[in-house]
Amino acid sequence: xxxxxxxxxxxxxxxxxxxxxxxxxxxxxxxxxxxxxxxxxxxxxxxxxxxxxxxxxxxxxxxxxxxxxxxxxxxxxxxxxxxxxxxxxxxxxxxxxxxxxxxxxxxxxxxxxxxxxxxxxxxxxxxxxxxxxxxxxxxxxxxxxxxxxxxxxxxxxxxxxxxxxxxxxxxxxxxxxxxxxxxxxxxxxxxxxxxxxxxxx
Numbered sequence: 001x002x003x004x005x006x007x008x009x010x011x012x013x014x015x016x017x018x019x020x021x022x023x024x025x026x027x028x029x030x031x032x033x034x035x036x037x038x039x040x041x042x043x044x045x046x047x048x049x050x051x052x053x054x055x056x057x058x059x060x061x062x063x064x065x066x067x068x069x070x071x072x073x074x075x076x077x078x079x080x081x082x083x084x085x086x087x088x089x090x091x092x093x094x095x096x097x098x099x100x101x102x103x104x105x106x107x108x109x110x111x112x113x114x115x116x117x118x119x120x121x122x123x124x125x126x127x128x129x130x131x132x133x134x135x136x137x138x139x140x141x142x143x144x145x146x147x148x149x150x151x152x153x154x155x156x157x158x159x160x161x162x163x164x165x166x167x168x169x170x171x172x173x174x175x176x177x178x179x180x181x182x183x184x185x186x187x188x189x190x191x192x193x194x195x196x197x198x199x200x201x
Contacts, residue, residue, distance in 0.1 A: 002181060002200060004157045005097060007129075008142075008166035009109040012185050013091060014119060015084030018075070025071055039065050040075050048076075049110040051139035080118050089188025091125055096201055103200075104130045108151050108164070113137040131155050142166070143174030152178075163198070165191065 010016045018036055026032035039061065048057045054076045062069045097103055107129050111119070113136030120126050133151045135141035140150070152159060159179040166172050167185040175182050183194045195201045 002161055002163045002198065003102070004104045004106065004155075004162040005200070006106045006108050006151065006157075006162055006164045006180075007094070008164075008168070008171065008185070009107055009111065009119070011087075011167040012165060013087055013094065013107075013125065014123065015087055016082055017084060018082050020084060021074065021078055021081040022071070024081070025074060035068065035071060039068055040072060045075075046110065046141065048112045048114075049135045050141045051113070051136050054112065054114050076115070079115050080122075083119065083122065086123055086125060087188060090185075090191060093188065093192055093195065093201065094125060094128065097195075098128050100201075104155065104157070106130055106151060106155060106157075107132040108142065108148065109133070110135045110141045142168070142171040145174060145178060148175055148178055148180070163200070 007013060018040065019032070022032045022036060026035060044057065044061060048054055058072060058076060061072045065072065094105070098105055105128065109132065111134050113134055116134050116136065126132070131151075131154065133147075133154065135147065138147065138150060140147045142148070151157065152162070162180050164172070164175040164180045164182045165185050166175070166182070169184055172182045172184045181198070183191060185191055192201070
């Protein structure tokens with residue numbers, strides 16, 4: 001019997017995409033994609049999500065790629081421009097689950113502790129959670145088992161009674177190994193179908 005629901009945030013509830021910023025800075029689409037794939041890489045960004053300071057991450061990348069300094073600095077100087085609208089379909093499902101009164105609902109997110117307050121301020125639904133665990137604040141991130149365990153311990157959650165929703169298959173597989181039921185998110189429509197299958201809505 002599931003009584004706890006754990007959401008990832010980025011690409012599940014929040015539309016975060018570096019393209020929104022970098023299309024303003026780099027007019028050639030292929031050049032922009034190359035920059036994001038090879039300079040400000042997802043692996044580099046995840047180190048900030050795991051607790052490395054924005055300054056340290058930025059300085060390190062500028063040392064490696066000094067010719068791209070202006071565009072590298074823009075990543076965090078103009079980070080808020082990467083935030084899009086909430087994913088309304090998922091927000092509606094979140095609201096339905098919350099208003100049922102049947103579940104404790106938490107967020108487990110890979111997110112820099114320095115940028116997370118921007119999202120917290122921008123999106124009203126952030127206040128609906130019973131708790132949010134942010135990787136940058138805890139100095140660990142998904143898919144590390146201890147990061148999931150931190151949430152389970154902090155909020156006294158039984159993994160057998162929890163559902164985890166994430167768009168990243170790597171993170172889903174890690175949670176499944178801990179005995180947590182999972183939905184690999186691809187769209188709000190698919191999430192609705194999966195929640196119905198589990199008789200949660």
